[in-house]
Amino acid sequence: MSHFTITKPSPSFWRASFSNPPVNVFSVQTILDLRELVDAAERDSDLTVLLFESANPEYFCAHWDLADDLSGLAGDPPTPTGQQAFVDVLIRLSKLPVITVSSIRGRARGAGSEFVLATDIRFASRERATIGQFEMTTGVAPGGGGVSRLPRLVGRARALEILAGADDFDADLAALYGYVNRSIPDAELDRFVTAFAQRVAGTDRGAIAELKSWVNATTLPEDEEFGPQSDAFFSRVAGPRVSGWISRAFEQGLQQPGDLEENLGARGFDV
Template structure:
């Protein structure tokens, strides 16, 4: 397969680098889903790869979020992956369990599905000045569908997970580190060198030992797969509500999914929307 939105570099048999390259924002759409599935097929079948670095070739964006304008049928109609779940869930579950150690080197924005992706990787290092993470779905009236309500509390605790999810705000690198959303932050100029040195070090260690350690940690810390499909169902149901569509329409009018101030400062933009009439409370 020829990758169009991923730059895959095999630095050595044990160390791979994958750069997201879908300008201008690194939106996650059908093409990226197809390519990530193919990449996972390669990673799962390669007997030598030990470490994979995920990074971005696009300034200001690691993975912006899901491409809201894409026809959802283009993804949901794809052949079922090994898990049998929705293709995006399939990618995230497989990513968390692939034998290699996966590292997100976060420079730029990783919101929504972009945040879901980095949470499914094993280790997250971020630029202190230029990383922004968040789950903005609730601000549009939707429920995060890619597993964050399961992954985030296990990572940072219930209270902070709820803060991030219901605030729909932007969390910069420094605060993300303090909360445990990322492992650590580094000055932007030092991030690449640090991540490379860390990955190269791990890649020289015994492959079987690395894989066995990850398997034990997974057994102790990963959410059961069956927790995820109800969240995806809730996302599609909530995103299709008229009030959610109205909020999304306001965001698109302000420049959502364009190289714009709205995308750069999405947390602020959500707080400036006209609030539609609230539906009756469910009792």
């Protein structure tokens, strides 16, 4: 895998560290790597907890790579869920028969936010985590599942605030809304998350699978919800408003460390 480094503290506990410099954007290669990881997690009968973290303390996952598209997957066979590749791998991630945890340090926006929303549990660094769905600043609603997952976590009004306002949320406010489980002081984050993961790792895989199947039945969106959102997203991305925003944003430093990426929630409407 190019973008994930996997370590296994024990047979039942895996850590996946994401790295795609300079700002950890999600790309076609990330999809391919995540597919491989999900395949491995489905097959391994010992695994009970999978922890995601970032090798870059400033960027957990900045957003989708706006210089990339899904054309690199055009020759692939149909996905297992029938959805487009990004949505497909997130659906499969959400339904893994193991507990998935995101330890968020740095920025997680757009596709990065949708990725952590597809994991079961989210812990965020109080001082260093930023999370949000900035897509509406470009003129398009999110297309990777955030529109369906957020209302089930935070409620209708707060989901509309997050999605339509397209602003950044710090860890404390995200925890208050239910966007993340907890805001944890940065100095304590790694110890807390590791202890939680090790606790879950001691649980029987079959029991975890049963637990998740019952919780999933009442909390996960139906797969059919995602298709229209994804179709609308790609239709608008192909239009002049969104493509113009992307061109201007790259001129102003998009996908490079600096003011725009650091403050995308505040600056997005001004690009």
